[in-house]
Amino acid sequence: xxxxxxPGLKVTPDTNIRKTRRLPLKGQVMVGMGAQVEPDTVxxxxxxxxxxxxxxxxxxxxxxPSDLGRYLKxxxxxxxxxxxxxxxxxxxxxxxxxxxxxxxxxxxxLISPVSGHVGIRHKPTPVEVRAHICGRxxxxxxDEGVILExxxxxxxxxxxxxxxxxxxxxxxxxxxxxxLEEDRVTEDLAGKVVIAGSNITGAALRKAAxxxxxxxxxxxxxxxxxxxxxxxxxxxxxxxxxxVATSLIVTEGFGVIRMAERTFQLLKHLEGQQASIxxxxxxxxxxxxxxxxxxxxxxxxxxxxxxxxxxxxIGTKIRxxxxxxxxxxxxxxxxxxxxxxxxxxxxxxxxxxxxxxGEVVSVPRANVEIIQG
Amino acid sequence: MSExxxxxxxxxxxxxxxxILIEKQGDEYRLVVRGxxxxxxxxxxxxxxxxxxxxxxxxxxxxxxxxxxxxxIVVPTxxxxxxxxxxxxxxxxxxxxxxxxxxxxxxxxxxxxxxxxxAGAIIMDVIAVDDGRKEYxxxxxxxxxxxxxxxxxxxxxxxxxxxxxxxxxxxxxxDPKPRLxxxxxxxxxxxxxxxxxxxxxxxxxxxxxxxxxxxxRPTLERENLGPAREAIHELFLQHVMQQAPGYGxxxxxxxxxxxxxxxxxxxxIQTIAEQxxxxxxxxxxxxxxxxxxxxxxxxxxxxxSANLGMSYSICNVLAEAxxxxxxxxxxxxxxxxxxxxxxRNKMIRPTTIPQTIEDLYIEQxxxxxxxxxxxxxHKSLARELTGVQQTRTIGEALSQGATGKSLVRxxxxxxxxxSGGVLSHAPRREQSALMMLDAxxxxxxxxxxxxxxxxxxQLGILSTVMPEAASQVFKRDCLIKLGSVIxxxxxxxxxxxxxxxxxxxxxxxxPFGTIKVIPLAEGEKRQVEIEPGRGxxxxxxxxxxxxxxxxxxxxxxxxxxxGRPLNLPSDTGKRVAKARESLKAFGLNEGLxx
Numbered sequence: 001x002x003x004x005x006x007p008g009l010k011v012t013p014d015t016n017i018r019k020t021r022r023l024p025l026k027g028q029v030m031v032g033m034g035a036q037v038e039p040d041t042v043x044x045x046x047x048x049x050x051x052x053x054x055x056x057x058x059x060x061x062x063x064x065p066s067d068l069g070r071y072l073k074x075x076x077x078x079x080x081x082x083x084x085x086x087x088x089x090x091x092x093x094x095x096x097x098x099x100x101x102x103x104x105x106x107x108x109x110l111i112s113p114v115s116g117h118v119g120i121r122h123k124p125t126p127v128e129v130r131a132h133i134c135g136r137x138x139x140x141x142x143d144e145g146v147i148l149e150x151x152x153x154x155x156x157x158x159x160x161x162x163x164x165x166x167x168x169x170x171x172x173x174x175x176x177x178x179x180l181e182e183d184r185v186t187e188d189l190a191g192k193v194v195i196a197g198s199n200i201t202g203a204a205l206r207k208a209a210x211x212x213x214x215x216x217x218x219x220x221x222x223x224x225x226x227x228x229x230x231x232x233x234x235x236x237x238x239x240x241x242x243x244v245a246t247s248l249i250v251t252e253g254f255g256v257i258r259m260a261e262r263t264f265q266l267l268k269h270l271e272g273q274q275a276s277i278x279x280x281x282x283x284x285x286x287x288x289x290x291x292x293x294x295x296x297x298x299x300x301x302x303x304x305x306x307x308x309x310x311x312x313x314i315g316t317k318i319r320x321x322x323x324x325x326x327x328x329x330x331x332x333x334x335x336x337x338x339x340x341x342x343x344x345x346x347x348x349x350x351x352x353x354x355x356x357x358g359e360v361v362s363v364p365r366a367n368v369e370i371i372q373g
Numbered sequence: 374m375s376e377x378x379x380x381x382x383x384x385x386x387x388x389x390x391x392x393i394l395i396e397k398q399g400d401e402y403r404l405v406v407r408g409x410x411x412x413x414x415x416x417x418x419x420x421x422x423x424x425x426x427x428x429x430x431x432x433x434x435x436x437x438x439x440x441x442x443x444x445x446i447v448v449p450t451x452x453x454x455x456x457x458x459x460x461x462x463x464x465x466x467x468x469x470x471x472x473x474x475x476x477x478x479x480x481x482x483x484x485x486x487x488x489x490x491x492a493g494a495i496i497m498d499v500i501a502v503d504d505g506r507k508e509y510x511x512x513x514x515x516x517x518x519x520x521x522x523x524x525x526x527x528x529x530x531x532x533x534x535x536x537x538x539x540x541x542x543x544x545x546x547x548d549p550k551p552r553l554x555x556x557x558x559x560x561x562x563x564x565x566x567x568x569x570x571x572x573x574x575x576x577x578x579x580x581x582x583x584x585x586x587x588x589x590r591p592t593l594e595r596e597n598l599g600p601a602r603e604a605i606h607e608l609f610l611q612h613v614m615q616q617a618p619g620y621g622x623x624x625x626x627x628x629x630x631x632x633x634x635x636x637x638x639x640x641x642i643q644t645i646a647e648q649x650x651x652x653x654x655x656x657x658x659x660x661x662x663x664x665x666x667x668x669x670x671x672x673x674x675x676x677x678s679a680n681l682g683m684s685y686s687i688c689n690v691l692a693e694a695x696x697x698x699x700x701x702x703x704x705x706x707x708x709x710x711x712x713x714x715x716x717r718n719k720m721i722r723p724t725t726i727p728q729t730i731e732d733l734y735i736e737q738x739x740x741x742x743x744x745x746x747x748x749x750x751h752k753s754l755a756r757e758l759t760g761v762q763q764t765r766t767i768g769e770a771l772s773q774g775a776t777g778k779s780l781v782r783x784x785x786x787x788x789x790x791x792s793g794g795v796l797s798h799a800p801r802r803e804q805s806a807l808m809m810l811d812a813x814x815x816x817x818x819x820x821x822x823x824x825x826x827x828x829x830x831q832l833g834i835l836s837t838v839m840p841e842a843a844s845q846v847f848k849r850d851c852l853i854k855l856g857s858v859i860x861x862x863x864x865x866x867x868x869x870x871x872x873x874x875x876x877x878x879x880x881x882x883x884p885f886g887t888i889k890v891i892p893l894a895e896g897e898k899r900q901v902e903i904e905p906g907r908g909x910x911x912x913x914x915x916x917x918x919x920x921x922x923x924x925x926x927x928x929x930x931x932x933x934x935x936g937r938p939l940n941l942p943s944d945t946g947k948r949v950a951k952a953r954e955s956l957k958a959f960g961l962n963e964g965l966x967x
Contacts, residue, residue, distance in 0.1 A: 025555065
């Protein structure tokens with residue numbers, strides 16, 4: 001049985017969702033097993049050690065490093081405040097005093113016998129990890145975090161920027177082919193997750209950021225508009241840390257590309273509900289796709305399994321993900337076993353598929369993705 | 374060596390684990406079969422040995438030889454089952470990522486960079502006292518990076534101590550954390566002035582896992598990279614590999630530890646250069662990175678351009694090269710927006726392949742730029758030591774050349790080996806030849822070759838225990854020779870006489886601005902005389918006839934008289950026409966719309 005080379009993106013109204021919420025350093029887990037959490041519940045916290053600031057005491061006092069001991073007023077482990085004197089020298093029979101004051105508040109960590117420098121460690125910065133979704137704690141990772149489980153709708157995009165955001169879903173176009181222009185981005189959309197169609201213009205995206213839209217979900221984005229929004233070019237698809245006001249999730253790809261009907265209809269169905277979104281993307285070494293999660297009440301029916309093993313068969317619904325026919329939906333009509341020579345001259349395994357318009361095309365199997373659900 | 378008859382070797386790549394079976398057939402070692410399976414370091418498997426076993430199972434099916442028993446590789450052979458030796462390399466999980474520090478950017482820091490690259494690492498940053506950044510910027514940068522380990526260098530033995538202490542204080546300030554293994558200490562290798570080792574250790578011991586080795590630049594005139602490289606390799610096994618899922622188990626299976634993939638590729642290149650007595654340039658252009666290896670007069674250099682690749686990093690190539698430089702290689706007029714979107718969509722869907730001939734040529738144009746940029750980076754690092762006084766005689770003092778001259782001399786290059794999907798698996802071998810010609814612009818007489826199925830890592834680790842076997846398989850089964858290229862250095866006007874090739878009593882006139890491909894089969898050799906046109910250098914100096922032995926290959930003997938350096942017409946129409954001429958010379962112009 002053949003398998004698609006490119007795993008499809010998940011677009012499902014009802015599935016089990018698991019999220020790992022983890023600290024970057026060891027710290028403290030703040031919730032217990034089985035606890036129900038909200039998106040803004042702090043599930044773990046720690047302290048990021050402050051930077052150590054080096055005070056060049058010998059240079060300030062005009063002394064030799066080896067003489068530091070005579071003039072130093074602090075020892076390793078002492079707490080100091082900003083402006084506090086940490087060393088003092090006297091000259092001209094005590095008439096002239098040279099003082100060295102601490103530029104920061106913190107703890108003396110280092111007194112170097114070689115350079116005479118004194119290192120003062122800044123106060124630590126608290127770091128919190130929040131739940132980001134409504135869910136239940138199903139596993140504790142000691143000193144690091146938790147694994148949450150929720151049930152609800154999950155929509156994955158192909159690429160995104162910006163990190164985690166929350167907001168109510170609002171569809172502002174009439175069809176998945178519509179382009180979201182600036183005039184439709186209005187003040188009342190602040191704090192919302194706005195759904196566009198085939199594209200959002202650069203001007204509309206900038207306006208969304210300026211009024212405080214939480215996130216935008218669109219079928220396509222023009223490359224130049226994204227670069228202008230970010231202020232720099234994207235080299236690799238590792239995102240999530242951008243300093244942008246509005247996260248962006250692209251469901252189809254670069255260009256003006258109609259949002260998949262299934263995705264658009266699901267988002268319409270979810271309109272008005274609170275969504276947890278994340279534009280973070282990582283294409284290699286641990287693939288992360290941007291996503292929209294809308295938890296729902298647990299129902300008596302069991303949810304679709306989160307990971308459904310799908311393979312290419314006659315009748316499988318696919319999307320073509322490379323030109324020609326980029327973005328078009330199709331249904332598999334044939335799966336020849338032997339590799340064939342395609343137009344580029346490469347010899348690869350192909351499939352035949354019927355486009356929505358009726359035309360049957362031949363496509364390399366590497367250039368399709370299964371529509372998962 | 375006579376006791377070893379069957380060898381199994383795997384390479385665990387980021388995406389795919391590849392297994393090869395080598396057997397002694399008569400007096401020589403030959404590749405028997407190759408199998409592959411997806412690498413399984415990530416969920417749900419979280420165990421690299423699952424992918425290894427799957428790849429080996431494919432080898433079993435294809436060879437008919439039983440190698441596994443109870444889910445493990447049988448070593449040594451038991452009757453007709455198992456293998457005599459099992460080796461493995463790995464680049465899974467992003468490989469080995471390092472930060473290096475030094476005192477002077479062009480001296481100790483650069484030597485440290487060479488040490489780390491030679492050990493197979495990806496360099497995240499090079500921090501030096503004189504690198505132009507303020508201290509707080511360096512501290513912030515060290516904090517943000519999550520390397521697998523840090524290499525500290527600086528100060529010749531007996532030299533500066535203060536600067537090393539300052540660097541140690543800066544590291545202490547940043548309190549860097551390792552990429553893998555939350556809660557573990559970051560390994561730091563100290564390879565600087567031995568007199569600063571004790572104070573540096575005092576400062577850092579509580580925060581990091583520090584290991585002191587011999588100074589990698591003990592004097593200005595000498596590098597001693599071996600001890601640092603060995604320490605990097607050891608720590609790679611202990612810290613990085615142990616954290617990667619399943620590697621602890623895999624290490625108990627192998628006969629000689631696990632080597633990082635680029636380290637292994639470097640080893641086979643060095644082995645071949647040494648055995649054949651040639652200067653070699655090798656490149657592996659992958660989805661995310663491009664590794665370049667060179668051996669010139671026995672000096673081995675490796676660089677990795679971790680930001681240049683054909684899928685994951687393809688947009689970095691766009692950013693660094695610029696759209697104009699990519700479009701100049703495309704043999705038809707292109708819409709700027711279309712090309713940009715093709716590359717963006719390839720970045721986010723990296724496993725797709727070009728379906729149309731136009732898309733193929735766009736990707737191959739990007740490959741030329743990635744190869745060129747990675748080579749520029751390589752040339753800047755493969756150079757003589759800076760800081761060394763070259764004065765020996767008054768004559769030399771009067772004509773003192775710049776120190777830090779590049780070791781890469783294209784006229785002395787004997788062979789270029791290309792590897793990686795876009796080169797090894799181009800639909801036509803001629804396309805690989807043309808990509809390498811355009812990107813590297815070899816001079817004089819150079820053999821072009823590609824790696825057939827990327828087994829250089831496995832052969833590299835094999836070369837450390839059985840160099841002859843590795844060399845035999847490399848020459849007979851790994852390397853595909855495309856053919857010798859003759860490229861006279863110089864420029865002229867279109868149609869002017871560039872050179873005359875005298876071969877088998879026949880005189881072949883080559884006009885400037887053209888490429889000519891002469892059929893010459895693999896293994897066939899000819900003595901040729903190259904009579905350069907006025908002002909051209911074919912290898913023996915300007916205007917001097919050069920005699921050389923050329924060898925055929927799958928493509929044939931190639932004469933590239935387009936000029937060195939290669940200057941493309943600035944007018945788009947003329948440039949497209951020129952590109953089409955080059956394709957036609959190789960028989961590649963079918964399928965393109967007029």
